[in-house]
Amino acid sequence: MRERSPQEDPGDALCDALIALCGSLSPGAVWPGERLALCGSWLRLTELARRHGLAPALCPSGELPAAAIPADLLVSWKRRRQAQFAKSACAVNQLEEIAAAFAEAGTPFIALKGAAAILWLYEEIECREVGDLDLLVPPAAMESARQTMAGLGYATISASTSPEDERVQMHLPSYEKPGCLPVQLHRRILAGRDRQGRVTRAVWEGTVTESLGSASVRRLSWPHFLLHTAAHFTVHLRADSASLKGMADMILAVRKWGDPINWGNFWRTAAQWGILRDVATAASTLNHHWGLSIPGVPPGARPLPAGVLVFGGEQVGSASLEHYWNRLAAAQELPGLSSRIRYVLRLLFPTPEHLRWRYHVPEGKTIAPYYFLYPFARVGRLAKDFAAVIRPTRRG
Structure with a gap:
């Protein structure tokens, strides 16, 4: 593996490796072994590939390639790919059973x-x-x-x-x-x-x-x-x-x-x-990072930076706020004021069955403490998400 200069961000090489890996799954695409070899951290690369659901693609099918990647690591990646094949085959069989x-x-x-x-x-x-x-x-x-x-x-x-x-x-x-x-x-x-x-x-x-x-x-x-x-x-x-x-x-x-x-x-x-806005962002990102040629992308659409794609969103929490709003707005679908009030109150004070499920409390054990814990946890999460939205972010 080549030496990395002190000025070069190792995160850039990891981003480059994940972007290349993501684009290598099309028929005829070349396995990006050389790009993976420059990642700077095998452990971090493996962790990120797992997080993004790309771990099986770390090693190509067939014979293990000659690459500047430790042989034992390639074997480990190969075993994971083989294990995933068995899981995927089971998923297809499961779908066939459900379809029938x-x-x-x-x-x-x-x-x-x-x-x-x-x-x-x-x-x-x-x-x-x-x-x-x-x-x-x-x-x-x-x-x-x-x-x-x-x-x-x-x-x-x-x-x-x-x-x-x-x-x-x-x-x-x-x-x-x-x-x-x-x-x-x-x-x-x-x-x-x-x-x-x-x-x-x-x-x-x-x-x-x-x-x-x-x-x-x-x-x-x-x-x-x-x-x-x-x-x-x-x-x-x-x-x-x-x-x-x-x-x-x-x-x-x-x-x-x-x-x-x-x-x-x-x-x-x-x-x-x-x-439209979300689709335009996705299409612009696909064109920019993977060389696709999706036509008609709105002029104002900007591609997401590689660092955001790999390490996380720029507006952490905003989707949670959108989720909370959608949950409240759903009350309109219920008939009558009383059912709507019950629905909204239960978002903060849920049924005993929900508390027992959420906190894994076995039957026979009291759930009394969770009647207090749950609303405080929800309000705390809402405050955290709101702070994440209004806090300026500087991710690249």
């Missing part, structure tokens, strides 16, 4: 985010880590979906603070089953930005049907996939929880399926969905 059961029940669904990416974007499925399976289900079919998931042996893990909260949530409680990924059944897309369901109706109209095992599964059209992924990425970036695997998904989608896209319609749709 939903088809038998006559319940349609759309595979979102990682569930779609692993099925239709990545030729090497181990390169896309998936933490859960996100499925969009028509509101009218939710009861059927509940019964189907229960029939498959899944149990619900509810994080809602009250029955009213569960009613306005964008997705049902998480469905979990030993040895399987958690499953989220979504009612609507774009979270709190689509309270009226207009965008959700539009994506259903534009879905594409694909075969999966013996069943059929719907996916978003590629323009809608890009719009949804861009909006999702930038929201998480503002919360300082974005991972570059979202950028990798968009890079791959544009390189594989970008030519047929009507980009004029794409930008008009972004404006209609109320996500």
Whole structure:
């Protein structure tokens, strides 16, 4: 490994390595071994790759390459990639089982985010880590979906603070089953930005049907996939929880399926969905760092600096404030003043079931202290997020 000058920021080399790694997942792309070798810290590189869901891509498939990287480290990366392949294969089998059961029940669904990416974007499925399976289900079919998931042996893990909260949530409680990924059944897309369901109706109209095992599964059209992924990425970036695997998904989608896209319609749709600014930022970033040529990017859009992409958002906390506002605004969906008041109060003073779930308190043990701890923790988090928004940041 070459010597690094005292004036050179080691973070720059790490950013360069992660940016290169993120862009190396397309068919025909070259594994960026030389860029990885200049990172300055193997431990930090591995940690960042794991944080961004890119660890399986640290080592290419096939024979271990000749590179200025310690052989034992390459072997470790190789083992992680092989382990991820097994996990990804299980995820595909899980999706096939769910698709067959939903088809038998006559319940349609759309595979979102990682569930779609692993099925239709990545030729090497181990390169896309998936933490859960996100499925969009028509509101009218939710009861059927509940019964189907229960029939498959899944149990619900509810994080809602009250029955009213569960009613306005964008997705049902998480469905979990030993040895399987958690499953989220979504009612609507774009979270709190689509309270009226207009965008959700539009994506259903534009879905594409694909075969999966013996069943059929719907996916978003590629323009809608890009719009949804861009909006999702930038929201998480503002919360300082974005991972570059979202950028990798968009890079791959544009390189594989970008030519047929009507980009004029794409930008008009972004404006209609109320996500033009976020999508413009994502597109400008893709063009700048990965050499894509997405046309029609609004002139004022600025690419995100590499340091922000790799190390965190410039407006940490702003997405949390947006989340709080969306939670309060959701009260409008409830019928009657009394249910709205209960909903808002339960955001600070949740049900005993929620406290027991959140703080992992076993049955038979008192939860009394948490009635005081929870509201103080929520208010403290709100104050911290607000301070993060108003505090000037100087990240590069």
